[in-house]
Amino acid sequence: MDIHSELKELSKFLSDYSTCLMAVGTHTSRVVRNTSRIAQSFGFFADMTIFQKTIIMTLRDKDNSHSYSTVNKIKPMALNFEINSRLSSLSWEAYDEHLSLEQLRSQYNEIVSKPRINKWIVLLLVACANASFCRLFSGDWQAMCTVFVATLVGFFIRQKMMEKHINHLFVFIASSFFASMIASLATIYHFGNTPQIALGTSVLFLIPGVPLINGVLDIIEGHALAGVSRLINAALLIICLAIGLSLTLLLIGVNAL
Amino acid sequence: MMNSDFITAIIFDCFFAAVASIGFAVISNPPRKAILVSAFLAAVGHGFRYFLLKGTSLDISSASFIAAFIIGMLSILFAKKIHCPAEVFSFPSLLPMIPGMYAYKTVLASVKFIQCEDYPSSINIIVDIFRNGTTTVFVLFALVVGVSVPMFIFHNQTFSVTRILKFVNKDRRILDKPRVEIEQIDER
Numbered sequence: 376m377d378i379h380s381e382l383k384e385l386s387k388f389l390s391d392y393s394t395c396l397m398a399v400g401t402h403t404s405r406v407v408r409n410t411s412r413i414a415q416s417f418g419f420f421a422d423m424t425i426f427q428k429t430i431i432m433t434l435r436d437k438d439n440s441h442s443y444s445t446v447n448k449i450k451p452m453a454l455n456f457e458i459n460s461r462l463s464s465l466s467w468e469a470y471d472e473h474l475s476l477e478q479l480r481s482q483y484n485e486i487v488s489k490p491r492i493n494k495w496i497v498l499l500l501v502a503c504a505n506a507s508f509c510r511l512f513s514g515d516w517q518a519m520c521t522v523f524v525a526t527l528v529g530f531f532i533r534q535k536m537m538e539k540h541i542n543h544l545f546v547f548i549a550s551s552f553f554a555s556m557i558a559s560l561a562t563i564y565h566f567g568n569t570p571q572i573a574l575g576t577s578v579l580f581l582i583p584g585v586p587l588i589n590g591v592l593d594i595i596e597g598h599a600l601a602g603v604s605r606l607i608n609a610a611l612l613i614i615c616l617a618i619g620l621s622l623t624l625l626l627i628g629v630n631a632l
Numbered sequence: 633m634m635n636s637d638f639i640t641a642i643i644f645d646c647f648f649a650a651v652a653s654i655g656f657a658v659i660s661n662p663p664r665k666a667i668l669v670s671a672f673l674a675a676v677g678h679g680f681r682y683f684l685l686k687g688t689s690l691d692i693s694s695a696s697f698i699a700a701f702i703i704g705m706l707s708i709l710f711a712k713k714i715h716c717p718a719e720v721f722s723f724p725s726l727l728p729m730i731p732g733m734y735a736y737k738t739v740l741a742s743v744k745f746i747q748c749e750d751y752p753s754s755i756n757i758i759v760d761i762f763r764n765g766t767t768t769v770f771v772l773f774a775l776v777v778g779v780s781v782p783m784f785i786f787h788n789q790t791f792s793v794t795r796i797l798k799f800v801n802k803d804r805r806i807l808d809k810p811r812v813e814i815e816q817i818d819e820r
Contacts, residue, residue, distance in 0.1 A: 408791050454660035456720045460794065463717055467795035491661045504655020507648035512733045575736030584727045585660060591776040617739045624743045
């Protein structure tokens with residue numbers, strides 16, 4: 376195989392690899408390091424520019440006489456730490472054991488196609504989590520029950536709407552509205568002593584914690600552009616969450632709270 | 633100060649923080665073995681913050697910073713043990729410490745401010761918005777910075793925890809040569 380087609384095949388793989396890592400919520404410097412590590416194991420160098428929606432990458436050989444550039448879109452994917460962790464291991468494996476491109480491809484496909492945790496289990500665990508979150512803010516057991524039900528409904532709505540590929544900002548407004556609406560029933564019917572805490576906690580399962588932390592990490596590590604765009608996206612989601620909650624507050628009347 | 637009531641309260645706090653962390657972790661589909669670690673880290677972190685808040689005179693942002701720092705340190709330790717990137721379990725274990733009630737009170741006060749037509753009482757509402765809003769932002773930043781400081785202290789370890797060495801290749805210079813040559817060297 377001549378050097379150009381070798382560069383071409385490897386670039387195709389690396390651009391898939393890096394966009395996938397970026398989409399599942401890995402912070403930027405890990406994406407850069409993993410990708411250049413694989414390139415290094417083939418004796419090449421990879422330089423990349425990362426934006427929120429695309430990755431531009433040039434793969435070159437050691438004396439800069441041959442190079443190949445790719446631009447690839449970052450497809451929207453749900454957060455997935457298992458892919459993050461296993462693809463990072465794959466890059467070390469490539470570095471230490473000099474895996475061939477076919478081996479890398481087949482392992483990559485296997486990792487990416489692994490099914491997620493059953494969504495009903497996720498739904499139940501998220502509801503339990505939000506209920507115990509309510510307890511951490513010193514809510515009583517009535518408030519915990521309210522939050523449990525509100526989260527079940529809100530997260531179910533979110534899962535259903537995400538499956539139908541409705542705009543994710545609208546999904547956030549809708550699910551925070553319905554979750555807080557159910558929790559506000561506790562306020563209206565004076566269920567328990569801490570209905571306010573139930574109302575406040577019912578929407579917290581929507582907080583985009585991982586993009587927030589990743590954004591700050593990116594900025595500290597010098598990938599300011601990627602970090603700021605992550606933070607802007609997270610802020611948009613939080614604003615939508617607040618819009619849904621405010622709708623509920625306006626409907627039930629704030630002066631009662 | 634350290635009577636049995638206080639200790640029971642801390643244990644309950646740890647338990648609920650662990651449950652909360654498991655639930656928020658599964659949203660991001662972590663590796664199975666990382667879920668229990670994140671529950672443990674959340675219990676330690678949140679329990680410690682509870683102790684700092686009730687047992688000492690620290691405010692919530694500094695207490696969150698210290699708790700997040702401890703989570704970050706422990707997560708690097710565990711990352712080396714089970715070969716996972718540290719953020720896989722340190723991020724979910726931070727989530728129970730997110731200042732949700734302050735955020736809620738900020739939104740509530742903002743909605744009140746929109747609807748309020750009385751000038752003197754709207755000044756009180758502005759104080760509410762500012763106080764709760766700044767607390768939310770400060771705690772969030774304390775959490776993020778606290779958890780990432782250990783990552784910078786142990787910078788190289790952070791990126792090599794997923795490495796599982798099957799054999800040690802001391803001659804790293806081999807890697808600078810193209811692949812074809814590497815295979816030839818191996819045959820010799």
